[in-house]
Amino acid sequence: MAGRFNVGDTVSVRRAFPPGHVRTPYFIRGRQGVVQEVVGDFANPEELAYGRDGLPAQTLYRIQFRQADVWPDYEGAAGDTAMVDLYDNWLEPAAGDSR
């Protein structure tokens, strides 16, 4: 599966709380970040975790978030960022994006 996003795209992480094995950390759900790198296509760990083949593969992205956007009480420098690896199925085009 070809990934839907490119480097520089602003994306939103889906705000979803399903049970089961999920690689999208709780703290990043619902946040908005920018694609820094398209890492590649990998078998879906949400499926691999239950002994299935994980296909179709999911594109994995390295996404940069502003720390101040992630933590409401963040006290570090304004330019601080956090990098999180996230799969395509957890992302949506950011609201206001031209897509």
Added chain:
Amino acid sequence: MSDFARRHHDMGGLDAGPVQTSEHDYAFWEKKIDAIRRLLADDKRRMFTVDELRRGIEELGAKAYDEMSYYERWAASTSNILIEKGVISIDELGRRMAEVEARLKAEAEAS
């Protein structure tokens, strides 16, 4: 959103105290657990994946997750998954654990 939205292992951002940065050596049994996992997952056996190991650790329950050491969690998850897949039976594992426990106890008393 219910209190159950965040799963117990998903701790990013919670206060967890200082990070231990010192190097530490592994006990022999910990190396064995690691070796067993690698052998079960190798190209010949493909009995389970590291993703399944992680899923099994996440399903241990909050108390076990907090109180077990890193490789104890690996051992518990590996056992559960091998039982699920029918590679070993509960009966077989229970008897073998009792056997090993008795042997270790006898060895300790003899020394």
